[in-house]
Structure formats: structure tokens, C-alpha cells
Amino acid sequence: MVKFYIDGKEVVANRGETILQVARREGIYIPTMCYLSKVKPIESCRLCVVEVEGVEGFVLSCQTPATPDARITTDSKELYEHRQNIMKLYDVNHPLECGVCDKSGECDLQNKNLEFRVDSQEFSARDQYRPIQDWNYLQYDPSLCILCEKCVHVCNEVIGDDAIEIEYGGYKSRIIPKDAETLDCTWCGECVAVCPVGAFISKDFKYSANAWELDRIPAACAHCSASCHLYYETKHSSIENPEPKIYRVKNEFEFETLCGAGRFGFDFENREAKKDEEAFKRAIEAFKRADTIKFTSFITNEEALLLQKMKERFGYRLVNDEARAYQRFLENFSQYSGKSLYTPSLYDIEDSDFIILMGSFISSDNPAVRYAMTVSQKRHRSEIVNFHPVEDDLLKPVVTKFVKHEVGSEEAALSMLVDILCDEDAKKRAGKEWLESFDIGYLSAESNIGEEEIEDILKRLKMKKRRGAKRFTLILGEDLYTHPRAENLAKLAGLVDRFSEFDVMLIPPKTNTLGVALICDLDEEEGEFSIGYNQKGDFTLSALGDGDLDMPALNQQEGTFTNIDRRVVPTNVALPYEGYVLNDIAKELGVSDKEYTIEYTKELPKEKGYKEIEFDELDNEFLNDGTEKRGYELEIKKVNLSRKNIEPIEELPEFNGTVIYRCEPVLQFSPFTNKAHQLRTKGKLYASETFLNDLGLKEGDKVNIQKDNITISIEVERDGFIASGAYLGRFDKNIDTESLFKDYRFTEVKIQKV
Amino acid sequence: MNGLEQFKDRNVSQNYYRVKIEPYPKTPWERFKRVVRRSLRLELFVGLKITLMEMLRFKIHTIQYPKEKLPISPRYRAVHKLLRLLESGNERCIGCGLCEKICISNCIRIDTRPDENGRKIPTEYTINFGRCIFCGYCAEVCPELAIVHGQDYEHASEQRAQFALKEDMLTPLDKLKEQKEYPGFGAPTPAADKLIKKTPLAY
Known part of the structure; x- marks a missing residue:
């Protein structure tokens, strides 16, 4: 803590804070052109100079930490002239096309030219x-x-x-x-x-x-x-x-x-929707007949709560495979970690010194996590270890160690991590059966993770700890939730969270998977007659505009999401919507008595960590110093620990022949992104160079992908971002990817050139 | 004498005089007598005398509208015109949107897009003349003197909207030579040249 003065005002800087950061936090204005809060000071504009009493010349406020009791002046005649001259230099040959420039009206150059009254050029x-x-x-x-x-x-x-x-x-x-x-x-x-x-x-x-x-x-x-x-x-x-x-x-x-x-990808709205009373009547009849509601996690918390209320009233089965897998994983994780939720947020990843990533193709699964890892790597040279069967070239500049393992051997990988990260207590907790089944020679051979690779990770970890590393994060992704051995994997992850200095983060696979997993009581099996919400059902409600009854897309709705930071964040209506919403159906069925869906925001389940706050009370902004004031964070509750031992490691599954992965290409997440006019594209089989060579394929070839009795005809595209393997996305609703990938994200297929 | 003396003299009563008004007739008989008196004295023609004399002399002061029209001030603000560049015939409007922004009755709308050369062009330009108050701000703010007020005050049509589209306001290409420069608000002042500071060039 350093106390000093800016323009006579007493301010306090935290450790490492620069003069500019303190000034911004305190609301004191210092002009800048090149300063960007989220990166290191660039120091190219020299506009942020200030005067410090007793110091000759000007000082760059963006990179200088304050010294105790320094007296700083942010504006004087000399500073003004200095800044004015800088602005004149910026203006040399700058085209006078403000009239047509897209930036006009929000341009820093315009603003600062007016601020420093540049009206002539020398x-x-x-x-x-x-x-x-x-x-x-x-x-x-x-x-x-x-x-x-x-x-x-x-x-x-x-x-x-x-x-x-x-x-x-x-x-x-x-x-x-x-x-x-x-x-x-x-x-x-x-x-x-x-x-x-x-x-x-x-x-x-x-x-x-x-x-x-x-x-x-x-x-x-x-x-x-x-x-x-x-x-x-x-x-x-x-x-x-x-x-x-x-x-x-x-x-x-x-x-x-x-x-x-x-x-x-912003224009995914359901534009043509109107109040179609016939369709609405049919929908009500379908709801009276149905015994199942199938849905995806592209819904708000409030809608999830409405579905849950419908279930409580009419006994529907709520089916959402991806959220169910996540829910189960989270439950098992909690029983061994003792916490109802995972603890790290994206900010914690940015601050981490050692990150292990497993089971996620992060650059397309969740770019925000990738950016947070990049920040941690660039800011304090953190170690980032990535376990995955598919080599992602996009992560190359960030990942310090890539461990390529065989498809399906996540259990072996996580077990080996438990072995090196956790102490004896943890292994005792895991139980005798697990310990006996832990045969590192076998696991290493079958998973293709060399023992020396694990030792190398341990060496790097020890090195980091010697240098005073404080924060360690293990990030787990969807591969693990869909894995046949997900239950055991979750328990192992729980052990890591409880017995090592590593905090475990479980990436929710879709927009509101975490919210759905917390709010809804999900079922495994489908019944006879199903309502599909953004999914194909016997009666389909769709925000994509292709169902039996239109629903609003997420940019036409207000409500909240539960995001990866365990934060309940509000979103507002950007575009009008004239059709029916889920609350209308709930009202008709007598489940809801509220006029607006957002009246349910304060009724979200408190036992899961939600708070009783009205939607309109939720903030949605960033403060001057970068503090995120959006909604609120879920409360993490204590969970009773399970006393059961962890199951022994099963024989690793073998994937022979051609294996493809399920993930979306960069810039795609779902049929909604694919609806946006800038991103619209046809789904293809995205393959690496090596994959193409192995199968003797060329870019643009048509192939048949076969599994059991399913055949998909599709074009092949070379993806330069992956170094091995091939993948299929789910963003193109014309391609039935779902039936190929029943649970696990990897699957064996036969590929034939047509 | 600066012409303001007459305004400084606030004793306005000096030239007043009392008008003699004969008493109003009270009974019907008196009223009848007044009608007879007025009719026989041919008072009507006293008033008409001037008119008749002027007519016989053929010294007519009336403007023979619509054959004759009074010249109007160059700053008169009638229905807008969109001008073209005189040399190339290209539209002057660059689609900067300042008129749309400054319009206090919020009645201007522009659609813009990049053209095939990558330049910004207004594809459509409308003014809602039902709301326009003809204040002249749009002409004043226009950096290119593209939107100006016309001189044409005779606009009759079945709908106001019929003046409001781009093709109605834009100078037709074949009438380019007849296009006149706008001298109203926003046009360069006579001393504009003297106020300009030149930017130095390195070649």
C-alpha cells in the first residue's frame, strides 16, 4: 500500500499498481491514446505523461508505480502543450474523411484533437x-x-x-x-x-x-x-x-x-414469429399429451425454472443429455470435493501459475478460457499442460507442454495426475481397490502417456512452487462428462480439488448448462411423446424458426444465464419478438401466474446458491477499475463427503480404425451461430493434413461416414488449426451428428470416398 | 443620426386625435333614416373612386401571380434539394449522417452502404415533410453543401411524401447546368478564403 497524491487528492495504490491505474480507479482523468487496461503498457503515445514534484521532466504514468508521498500533477500548461504537439503529429497526413469514417463519433483521435484544440498544423x-x-x-x-x-x-x-x-x-x-x-x-x-x-x-x-x-x-x-x-x-x-x-x-x-x-454472430433472432393461435392451441394439446420435454441448454435460468415447475406439476421427464452428463459429473465431484460447485473463475485462471487442461478442445469449446490461459501465460509465464488426443495448433503459443494420449484413456491420465498431485491421504481416501488397480506401467503403455512425461510435469510443478507460485488450476472439459467412466473421473477430480493445491474447474459445455444442471431435475430416458425445445421432438418448439411453434431466440429475451464464473448474468431484449414465449404456455397450463418470465429471477432455487434478487436489480456493467459488476455470484455450499471408495481403474477402452471427434469449428457453437449471416456455412468433416493423407483424401472430396446403420454424406475440409485427427460439428442442423455421437465425444467410424 | 431616434421617442400619444363618431341610431326609425341617407349619398362610390381611377389610368401595382412572381430572399427555406458536383455530375452527399443527427424534428433518414469502389454512398435519402419545420439546420451542418433549401415555394401535391424521396430532391443529370449554388446558411462566407490556414505539405 502506497499513499500518494494526484492533483492534491490523497490516493492509495495497491502493490504494483501504476499511477494511471490508481487515477482511473479514483476517477481522475489522464489522457491516453495507446493504453489498454488488459495488456501490458504499450508506451507508444506518451500522452499519459504527468509531472512529479521534485522529478526532472515528465513521467509516463502508465508504467510508473507511485512512490510514497509523491505529489503528481496531471495537467499544467507544459503538459497541455506537450500533449497538443503529440496530437498534431498524429494528425500529419491523417485523411480528413471523418465524414465517412465508421469510427467518427467514437474516435479517440477526434476526441483528443478537440480536447487539445488542435486547429492548425505545423x-x-x-x-x-x-x-x-x-x-x-x-x-x-x-x-x-x-x-x-x-x-x-x-x-x-x-x-x-x-x-x-x-x-x-x-x-x-x-x-x-x-x-x-x-x-x-x-x-x-x-x-x-x-x-x-x-x-x-x-x-x-x-x-x-x-x-x-x-x-x-x-x-x-x-x-x-x-x-x-x-x-x-x-x-x-x-x-x-x-x-x-x-x-x-x-x-x-x-x-x-x-x-x-x-x-x-449476432443476428440469430427468430424474426418472422407471430402469435399463431392455431399453433399455440396445438402446442397446449401436445403438452397435455406429452410425457417428456427434450431441450438444449440454450435457454435462460428462468425458462429452466419454468420447465422444472412444469415437471413438478405434470410429471414430465426433462431430457437434456449434455446437461444431465454435466449434472452427474458435478454431483459426483461435489461428493468428493466437499463443495457444491467448482471454485475457480476466469479471473483465477488469469492469475494461475500452473494450469492443467484436460478433455476439452478449448479454442472452440470455450474461447474465453483460452484467452484467460493466454493472459496467464503472457503475464506471468505460467506453465500450461494440455492433455488431449487431438493436437490443437492454436494453443501452441500458449501451452508449454502438450501430452497427447490415446482416445478414451482419460481415466488413466487423471489417475496419473492424482498420483503426482495428491498426497498419501488422498490415495488412502481413494481406497485400496483404486490403489491396487493403479499400475503405472500398464496405464502408461495403454494411454501412450510416457512416465517421463508425467515426471516432467512434476518437475515443472516443483520448479514453479520454488519460484513462489500460488495458484494452480485443473480445467476439465466435456470429454470427461461424456466419458463412459465419467462417474469415476468426477470422483478423482473431486479428490484433486480437496487434497491438492489445485482448484478444479468444470467447463459447462453450453451457454446455460450450469444453470440447467442446478435448476432442473433431469431424467435419463425419454418417454413416448416428447416436446422438443430447440430439439427435434414429436412437437417442436424452436427459436430457430423451424419448429411447430416459434420461440424467442436469446437476443429477443430477457433473463439470466449462469455462466462459467458461477455468476448469474442478466441479458436484455435487443430485438422485438411478437410470438409466444414459454411463460405463455406455462400460464395456459396453469403453472405460471406471472406476466413476465423475469419475475422468476428471484425464485431461482436458493438451496443451489441462487439469491433472491429481482431481475431489475441486477447490475450489468464494468467499473472504471475493471471490476465486473454483473449480476451476482452463486454461493458455494458445503456438501457432505461420500465415504465410498473410488472404483478401480477399468481396462482402458480401445479405439481402433478411424476415430473422429465431436467439436465445432472456430466461430461456430450451435445452429444459432450458423444462422448469423456472417458466419453461415455448411457443415463439413474438418480434417487435419495427416488425417487426409492417411485416408488418401483431398480437400473438397465427398465422403460417406458410416457407423452401425447410420450414413452421413459430407464434404471434407482441411483444417489448418489441428495437427492430427478430424472432427464433426453440430452447428449444421442438416447434418445428423447427434446419432453418430451418442455419448462420448470420440467415435469409431468408417469413412469411404464417394 | 443612426436611425434609432424614432424608437427612443416613447411619447407615442403626441399624434393622436379624437375621431368624431356620430351617435348610433337608437330607434328603428332612426336606423331607417340612416340607410336612406347612406344610399342616396352614394357613399359606396366614395370608396370605389380610387379603385376606379387607378383602373382607368392602367397604373396597376398588383403582382400578376402566377404570371408574375416576386423575387424571394436567397435565404428562403423551401423544400430541400440535393445537389450534384458540377463537373462530374456525381452526387455531393457523402452519407456522413450529420443532417440526420442535427435534425431537431428527427425527420431525415439516410441508408448508406459502400459502393463498388469502396466509397460510402447514400442509397436512399428521405425527409418527412409532415414533420420538417424548415429550420435549415441540415443545410447548415452539411459539410459538402449537398442538402440545401430550394427556392421553390409552390408545392402542391396529393401527398406530402411526394417531395420526400431522393429522386425528387436530387438535381436531374440533364438539368445539371441549371443547378444554382446555395447562398443560404452553411454556404461559405465572402471572407472564407481569408480564414483558411493552409496545412504544410512535404512536397
């Missing part, structure tokens, strides 16, 4: 020919670029793509794709978000609207369980059509990061 330089670059979703105009380097830093330090760099050349300097002719990255669009001027823009948004005409709707991203905070920006569709339309998505880029699906 400096000049010879203008250069720098043509506009066209990069897929993005466009880069070098002549508008002020070379603040925010985009380069965010791409390297937060995203981990490391796809762009600066080509130095004096006045000719510009941003170029790193080691490539053209940009090939995961298209997160974060460079567009952080660009203070109109140099990086979204091609889709270009020239379609001005910053000041758009209405901002704070919401939560509906695509994955990170439920990132974002703003939908809407305006009337056109002169002829006054209906609002989402033009773009913006985020609080200073503090949080959005992936490409969130940024570009």
Missing part, C-alpha cells in the same frame, strides 16, 4: 501509398492507422493468435499479418474493438450506420458458457423498414474479450 511528412487491406471479416486502412499497437498487443497477449505485427519503416510503418501473405486467424475481431481510430473495421458494418445513431443494449453473449458481456447495437433496418436490426456487437474491450462468434 508539421508535415511526405505521404505514402498504403493501400487498404482486405482480410476476410476485417478491413485495415494503413493511412488511418496511428500505430498505437493496441491490436498487436491484444492479439499476442490476450487472444494468443499472434497473427499480426508491425512492419517498421519509419513513416511507412503499418500492421501486417505475421509470417503470412494474408491474415489467417481465429477472427475474434478484438483488433477492431480496440482500434482507437477507424483503421481496423468490420467489413460487414462498414458504412452501414454511424456510431451515434445506434442504440446500445447491454446483454450477455448467448453462444457459450462464458456468457461474455456485450452490447448489441441496433437501429431501424432501412428507410422502408422501421423494425430494429442489430448492426454490430461491441464489448467493454478494456477489461474483457469477445470471440468471433460473439462479435460476428
